[in-house]
Amino acid sequence: MELQELIEKYPDSNLMAYIKACKSGEITIGKELMLQLDLIMDDFNNEDITVDFSDADKRIRFIEKECKHSEAPHAGKPFILELFQKAFVEAIYAFKIYDEEVGRLVRKYNEILFLVSRKNGKTPLISALCLAEFFSGDLGTKILCSSNDYDQADLAFQAIDAMREQSKKLEKCTRKNIKGIYFGNPRHVKKKGKFSYANKGNIRKISAKTGAKEGKNIRVGMSDEIHEMKDDAAVMPIRQALSTQDDPIYFELTTEGFVNDGYLDHRLHDARMVLKGELDRPRWLIWLYTQDSETEVWQDKESWVKSNPGIGIIKKKSFLAGMIDEAKTNMQTRAFVLSKDFNLKQNNSNAAFSPELYTCSETFDPSVLQGCMAIGGVDLAMSIDLASARLMVMRPNDRKKYFIQQYFIPEDKLSAKDDGKDYKEWSRQGLITVSPGAANDFDKITDWFVNTVNQYSLRVFKIGYDDALAKYWLKSMSEIFDDVDQVCMTRIAQKREVLSAPFSLLESDLRNKLIVTNNNPIDEWCLSNLAIDMDKRGLILPCKAGGKAEKKIDGAATIINCEAVYLQNSSEFNAYVNS
Known part of the structure; x- marks a missing residue:
């Protein structure tokens, strides 16, 4: 079916609304995300794929009803998702394929690469999704937050915990200690059921420097800021820990970085081959907010939204404009801004001075x-x-x-x-x-x-x-x-x-x-x-x-x-x- 037919078939779909806005130019995105949206159009038209928005709707409702922001200037306010965020959630959960080994429908996408510039809400969004999985997912769901260092892994964990604490319903049936977050609350004891001590699910954190990464068994994995990793030593044990699950999900979220020939470089190389149809990874969702060129950063302010979908809503446009002005006269600032604010990789192949x-x-x-x-x-x-x-x-x-x-x-x-x-x-x-x-x-x-x-x-x-x-x-x-x-x-x-x-x-x-x-x-x-x-x-x-x-x-x-x-x-x- 063509785009208009799909819009008419799924009139309430945030994902279809987003695709329509991107295709029409109402929302500006980069070429790489457009390639992924084209692949999603193929998913809608694939007879072997079942389109079901119920899981996505459930998680969107959970986030908007139970989760609140914990940091200024939105601290204490409900976590109301923007269209680009809802579209992303639907892309993860809406497409189902039949797994013969499991004997039922499972999510098509079980690995997600989410690349977006800094301060566009990537960690809060994925943290909210992890919390939604903890409550909406299967009994015994175990979630692992990881990163290259313990402090970064703790940022995601603390974001999850802050949202848990701010909801009376969520806090009432869970507890937290130094090791993690668990179901069951000693002040409000439930003897049985999903929200009791009987549910052995948990949310924990780990870093590349943490020992004993092997031997874990989790259903949801989250690796934050993978641009800092030199190799896959930190992520492979986590990906392997998902191997026993019927319907696992693994998130990788990051901005661009400065490690040359590192883990992210290799992942993006493969991801771009997938988007171009040169490599077959059908269960990998590749969601890249990237610029099409460095030139447009300097010449077209309207293009900044390609790598900053939250600009004007989450991230201040005036701040970004100020950074660009500074970057024009400072090489050190320029390299940092192009990499972290526009996802343009800066490496030592580029001469420092013109x-x-x-x-x-x-x-x-x-x-x-x-x-x-x-x-x-x-x-x-x-x-x-x-x-x-x-x-x-x-x-x-x-x-x-x-x-x-x-x-x-x-x-x-x-x-x-x-x-x-x-x-x-x-x-x-x-x-x-x-x-x-x-x-x-x-x-x-x-x-x-x-x-x-x-x-x-x-x-x-x-x-x-x-x-x-x-x-x-x-x-x-x-x-x-x-x-x-x-x-x-x-x-x-x-x-x-x-x-x-x-x-x-x-x-x-x-x-x-x-x-x-x-x-x-x-x-x-x-x-x-x-x-x-x-x-x-x-x-x-x-x-x-x-x-x-x-x-x-x-x-x-x-x-x-x-x-x-x-x-x-x-x-x-x-x-x-x-x-």
Whole structure:
């Protein structure tokens, strides 16, 4: 049957109403969700599938009648489902197939992947569905809330418990302890029946770090924020625990994340193959709220609803607009917003900076820096690789940061063509110092610092270094640059907590044209290869674009080391600069 015929056949169906609105353009959705809706249209027309809305209606009524929100600004208010939420619930429960092994009709969809941007109510919705299953499902229904860590698993569990506590009817026949939620209440004892101690169903929580995940027997499983999982170690025991049930249900709910080649990446790869008809997983419901492109995020505010179905109702449009404005000028914010607010995966295959940011044609005569204050940075490489050293010099009453730099390479590496670059030509231009043999001679790096400082009478404030390979070199540099009053050599730990802020400062300085590399082509190459690896806290670790070894970032690393020293000592350093 065509869409209009189905609408007439199921006039009270929220799912049909949603499909009609999406098909007509009244509701805007992405191409991936539209593919799933097309598959659902096939379900409606499949003679082997029974369409029955009674289970869905039962759960919708339960949620709207018994469940209340527990968090501001809706705390204490009834959980009234929006059309997109009701359509989702009906898609899960309305389609039944005959299971010969069980000998009766069961739900067609027993696995659900629900991808939606943050703050669109995904955890409360699935938590409410789990609570509905606990009361509306079979006797002895056991439910397990899981996530990559215990705190996240506890969020779903606490959401379920908060809704249970706010309903007098639900609270009256259940109890909670440190292990979970159970039927039977010592204050209101029922001797028999579904809501008595005789019902051994329960709701419990577990994380990827919890031991003894094997051997459980559950009917409903819920894995929250699966984007944080590196592999399937946390979810497979839960999926296996469903294997004894006649009509199990397994929810995976998440936003996009930052783990590269992780569990979610593999699940989405398979899911997209299913949606395109390239992989047969008929019992998997794939409900993806995604954008069709990154471009539309910047150019079309009306497209934001594709990944944010609750925008204007659950999630504030003004908040999202503010985040977009900030993301336009901040790479760290941009990566986080695109991933978490628009479900656009951000990974280290993408360069951090656009060419207009890292291309710097401004030149200067280093002699104009005579007597100025400098911060040093170094990135060492012992074997056949590139090393970088630089001085970041600032002049009085001038915000610009002027760089004098030198690169170092072993002779055995000189003929290599990393990323098509010609190290021999750069060495002929004096941009690279060559060490005999297969390893960099760190004494040459020391000599460069000494000679450059003396040539321009620079005052060295501090020199930032990564302590990898630095033990011998640090000793020789300390003997030259440290004195009794000041420790000049400063370790810059190469971890997110240390490098995130300097990276953001570098981006800001590039955007404001404050970085002057004297048109150094190796600096520009290194900056073009710079990417970021972001974690769930929004902290970043600079890395090579695509993880490719030939894409060198040593020069960018030394700039960031200089920025790190500057951030840690900006007041003192600026006082010296202007003294």
